[in-house]
Amino acid sequence: MGSIDYILWILIPLIAISIAIVAFWNYLKIRSWKLLALSVAFALLAANELIPLINGNMLNYAILSAFSLLAFVILAYVYYSERKVRGIKITKLRWIIGSLVAICSIATLFYFTFVGNHYYELFPQAFLQDLIQSLLASATILLVIYTIISLYSYYHIVRNKNTLVVMAGFICLLSTYLLSLVLIIPPFKHLLVSNFDYITQLQLVLMLLTFAGYTLILIALLRPRGSR
């Protein structure tokens, strides 16, 4: 591990918490539940980014992963309740997306529970970890879809540069979650476990993407207004 890793470990939670603080500052002014939800979601994501800084206790990892899942559920709900997404027949789309996410959740849970790992009786915590990761995967799918919808609608409706920068940031963050799913899919998991260099390289890519994601979002929030 080089010094860049340590710098990123410190910087990423700091940037994430800065976004949460900016959102909360705006919430204090206007008391809109959406701003509070954004603030809480980014605070939870910042907490999740503290994983590399804590001791390697499985329960701590599980709790922080659950924070991340909760953050994504909150963000998904904020976008779900958003009715400004025009140009798309959102009502039917919501039902289709909801059904797809439910099916994906059940399928991933079924896979990890009955097919993937047969050692849960010996290691109950492994089940907890896989359960959280599979739910995280479902939440990630949900957020990917909503990010695409938001990106599409805003590209066609608002064309706000700041919005596009935020969306780019979200896509970076989502890429990290999608890439980290590789770590739990058995063929890739076994390959990575057998080759330490791959894990180190993947971790660095994930950290750089996470850093880029949060930085883009913070830049968009701090950019001067009226850039439309």
Place this chain on the structure above:
Amino acid sequence: MSEESSYRSKCRIYADILRAIQGTDQAKVTYLLHEANLSYERLTHHLGKMKKLGLIESRGEEQGLVVITTKGKKYLVEFRKIEEFGETFGITI
């Protein structure tokens, strides 16, 4: 399940009323009814609250004229900033 209409937040209603008032020097209730798209009961309720908050003040009680205060103007500026913050995230405030 109707998805066409959406409820406005109290902050947005206040901003809509203030924008309508700011569009003219002084606004009548009937004008605001149309511009803010509210029923008479809801409008008078909100106007009462806004007067207590110091965002607007009455001018000519008999005619029911209202004007925007300095605090009201500041509110509009702040609301616009937060509105843009929300838009950055793709959400409406």
